[in-house]
Amino acid sequence: MEPLKKFQAHSVETKVQQILQEQLKDVKYDDKLFSHLSLELSDRILSTVKEFGYHRYKFIIKVLFIQKTGQAINIASRWIWDVAWDSWVEAKHETESYVALALVFALYCE
Structure with missing residues (x-):
């Protein structure tokens, strides 16, 4: 079986990038705020996707x-999936004090 509509990474990436820019344009770094905001953004991105x-x-x-404190960071993800149908998207919003990174993994389920 194959999907009726294959996941289009570019269009999803554009929309997720737009959400990050709109929601974070005037937000300063606050670790207490970000724990709640990450959940809100995840929910909004999921409903948009x-x-x-x-x-x-799925x-x-x-x-x-x-x-941002002058450090370097590496983020890695590993998965087993069908490269023909499954995909992922990354969107980033960067300010002077922080980087927001959104990852969307799309998994086709038969």
Whole structure:
């Protein structure tokens, strides 16, 4: 079986980037605020991605806030999936004090 509509990473990435820019344009770094905001952003991104109508896809949304303190950071994800149908998207919003990173994993379920 294959999906009626294959996951279009570019259109989803554009929309997720737009959400990050709109929601975080005037936000300063606050670790207490970010724990709640990451949940809100994840929910908003998930509902937006579902509006694209990718039937039989399951989505995993991860939103990270990283304070800029002069450090280096590496973020890695590992998975087993079908490269023909499954995909992922990354969107980033950067300010002077933090980086917000949103990851969307799209998994096709038969």
